[in-house]
Amino acid sequence: MKVIVTDKISGKGVDLLKAEGYEVKEAWDIPKEELPEIIGDFDAIVIRSATKVKGDLLDAAKNLKVVGRAGIGLDNVDLKKCEERGITVRNTPNATTDTVAELALAFMFALARKVVQGTTTLRKGDWAKKQLKGSELLGKTLGIVGCGRIGSALARKCNALGMNIIGCDVVHISEACVDQCEIPEVFSQADFISLHLPLLPETKHIINEEAITKMKDGVFIINCARGGTIDEKALYEAIKSGKVGGAALDVWEKEPVELESSKKLLELEQVIGSPHIGAQTAEGQERAGIQVAEAVIEELKKL
Structure with missing residues (x-):
């Protein structure tokens, strides 16, 4: 399984994904407009608020099965289209x-x-x-x-x-x-x-x-x-x-x-x-990174 992480999360979350044997691409430094060019092969994407899983990016994600959102809000994910395509969307409502x-x-x-x-x-x-x-x-x-x-x-x-x-x-x-x-x-x-x-x-x-x-x-x-x-x-x-x-x-x-x-x-x-820092604490982000990784792992294991 291949997982792409397009917004930076806690290193502990990335380590959990790698420990499961997944091929993990740390892609948070890649410009967002370039993501549609590389997302096609990935089974799961891990995001925070910056990546928009909709439009061209979602259209290009031909193999996508799971979206993991480190955080609560899902307004940056096209939930309707994900549901139509059978893509599971998970967030971390308790982390922050x-x-x-x-x-x-x-x-x-x-x-x-x-x-x-x-x-x-x-x-x-x-x-x-x-x-x-x-x-x-x-x-x-x-x-x-x-x-x-x-x-x-x-x-x-x-x-x-x-x-x-x-x-x-x-x-x-x-x-x-x-x-x-x-x-x-x-x-x-x-x-x-x-x-x-x-x-x-x-x-x-x-x-x-x-x-x-x-x-x-x-x-x-x-x-x-x-x-x-x-x-x-x-x-x-x-x-x-x-x-x-x-x-x-x-x-x-x-x-x-x-x-x-x-x-x-x-x-x-x-x-x-403040510049949308509500969830921006070291403790909160660590919890979110760990919990989103656990959620993605749980869903990928069902496949």
């Missing part, structure tokens, strides 16, 4: 659950206590102590939109901090510390709103101008899920007007950041962000 939840929590602290503004003013030589009065998380209401693994992990962490947790999802929320509500209630009651849901037609711009009008004045918005779930232009206007107190964004409508709407948000001191 706490990794992403911790970033969302870090963003909440940073927004509430103006940590980034404190750093930037110090670097400018300013002592802005009086201007940087923050707020506490204790006693505040966190609204979680999407209470799957990551949303539930964030809920548990924030419950331990003394926050009130409300959430909404399309299914029953089993996490005991979350009071399940409809999305309008989450928007109207929360002091902090954190998104943890995939980008689908029904979730695109789930936070838009209309939704923002229902929110508390001064609400903080956190997005460590997927770009496109927030209307960036509407968010910009809401922050400028003071309706939204601040936002922390790890994901953007188009990545890397190039849309004018994203760039305008980054001009605002009330906005802090």
